[in-house]
Amino acid sequence: MIGFQHYLLLATILFAVGIYGVLSKRNAVAVLMSIELMLNSVNLNFVAINRYIVTDQAVGQLFALIVIVVAAAEVAVGLALIISIFRQRKSVSLNDFNLLKW
């Protein structure tokens, strides 16, 4: 039987994979995708909690929807930034994005 704990476990695994991706991938697009993964794990948590703990309201589902909208907007901005940087540096590797150095 699949229960609350399984959802939480899956969300945790997804979040951890997302963090790993954000910290280790050198490709900026891949980092963006990893961030999406983390956002989705959070959505999963919202929905699961709404289903098992706060059952009388749809707050969790509502939040999940908002997160999806915000994530879509964020991806649009993020990709625009990456394209803009790519035009400058001819690269999407984060190793080349080091202008904030001492």
Added chain:
Amino acid sequence: MFAWSLELAWLIVLLPFAAFALIGLFLHRWPRLSAYLSILAIGLSFGLSVLVAAHVFLGGMQETFEVSMRWLAMPGLNVDMGLLIDGLTAVMLIVVTSVALLVQIYSWGYMHGDPGFSSYYAYQSVFAGAMLGLVLANNFGQLFVFWELVGLASYLLIGFWFGRHSAKNAAVKAFITNRVGDFGLLLGILFLQIIFGTLNFSGLAAEVAGYTNTAILIVVSILLLAGPIGKSAQFPLHVWLPDAMEGPTPVSALIHAATMVAAGVYLIARAFFIFSATPEVMMLIAVIGGFTALFAATIALVQNDIKRILAYSTLSQLGYMVMAMGIGAMTAGMFHLMTHAFFKSLLFLAAGSVIHAIAGEQDIWKMGRLKDKMPITTWTFVIGALALAGIPPLSGFWSKDEILLGAFAGGYTGLYLLGTLVAFMTAFYMFRLIFVVFFGSGKGVEKAHESPPVMTIPLIILAVMAVIAGFVGSPLMDYAFARFVTYPGAVHYEASTMVIAISSLVAIAGIGLAWAIYQKEWINHLQMRERFSGIYTLLYNKYYIDELYHWLGQRFVYGTAKALFWFDIYVVNGLVNGLAALTGGAGKVLRYTETGQVQTYAAYMLAGVIVIVGLVVLAGFALLI
């Protein structure tokens, strides 16, 4: 009779200060106007002083006049500003204002055309004002303030020609030497405040009379004495006075006669009740004074600079006055201060007239036969020298005799003999100077000329004063001076014919010896110099005191400075630079964490979140437990 003049006595101090402020703020572009204002101010002060003195002496004022108001109040220390007028103050007022007035008039001629004419008169005004504030002070706090102002003004005037290296050095030397003494004086004053709780002279007099702890009184007296030793140039702080002649000559006249060195003797007289409470301190004062008198007189015997000879004679005469204080003859000391002020300012102004006439030359061997060219200067100088030598009936005779009589009748035979010896030397070196400069067999100076009336008239007035000033303290006027300048328990000695005869004889002998050597040249002074070359060199170099101080300065002050320099460089700078280096170094190390890599920053954020979460979780557990 002139009681109302006492109510206006505060103007005596205020007028010169007002002149100083007006010249300094508004009139410095108009030199003639500055001089007029300064002379007018000191003239009015002189007029008021005469009225005050007339009230005190002729009006027969018995009690002292004192007004006072609180100037500074804090727990444990109250400083008043006030006026104290008695016989002592009145004498000083007359001496200071008259000499300052004549010096300022004389300066009109002497300083003519000097680019600093205006500021010269401003300094003269503040000098006179400070000295007048000092003599009118009714407490030690006010006295100290004006005491320091006198020191400041003397510094400004000695270094008036600050373009000259020697003048600049002399000004600094005078100031620093005086600081040494003033430090002791300030400590003494603070002691008085702590022990007796008041700085007022009359209050202190009452307190000291009932005080029995002699040891503390001796310490306080010696500390207080340091002030007069510095200001009145007694050994061992005498070194500044001969150098102080680097200032314009009228300034030397003022410093040597009325406004500067007189302050020290005046302080001893004013605080006589403290010093006289302990015989040990009185003995110390007498010995210091006597030693200075002899010491300076021997140096004066061989100097070649006209102003330097006069400077050492001032030292010697100040020694006389201090010695008089020490043997308890306070009245005689003040009497000598007064007569000395007249004839010494006369001598300095006449010397200034000589220097002025022959284009700044001060070496007596380059002068000669000036009596034909400058008769007024010559004869006034001779009158001053006769008064200084103590030839009757000139003023110096009466006052010097009072001191010698005090020493003789008081039982201080050693000091009496010393004083007589100094009187002989004084007559000798003064007439050595006169015969060489004004008479002599030399060919004379071609371009010499008599000074203008603005300079010679003050000389004539001072010469008259040098002749008659002594009568006020003579038996001819029934010792009028002693009746007003006195102190409780004063002893009056009857004039002794022997003392008078001996002191007159040694003075005449000194003049005669100088005449034989330098006028008739029966004895060749150059051969004498050869024969006693050891003593001559020692005296000519002023016993190497300056060199000794220089050596001590080099050794100790410079050594201490070196140690402190090391401390500054390695400890203070090390601390400051170390802190800077630490900050810089830390920055250098920490900057490697700023890689510019977004993912590194993300990792820091993650680490931060983990730490915060960890803390929250731990806190949560702690709460549960």
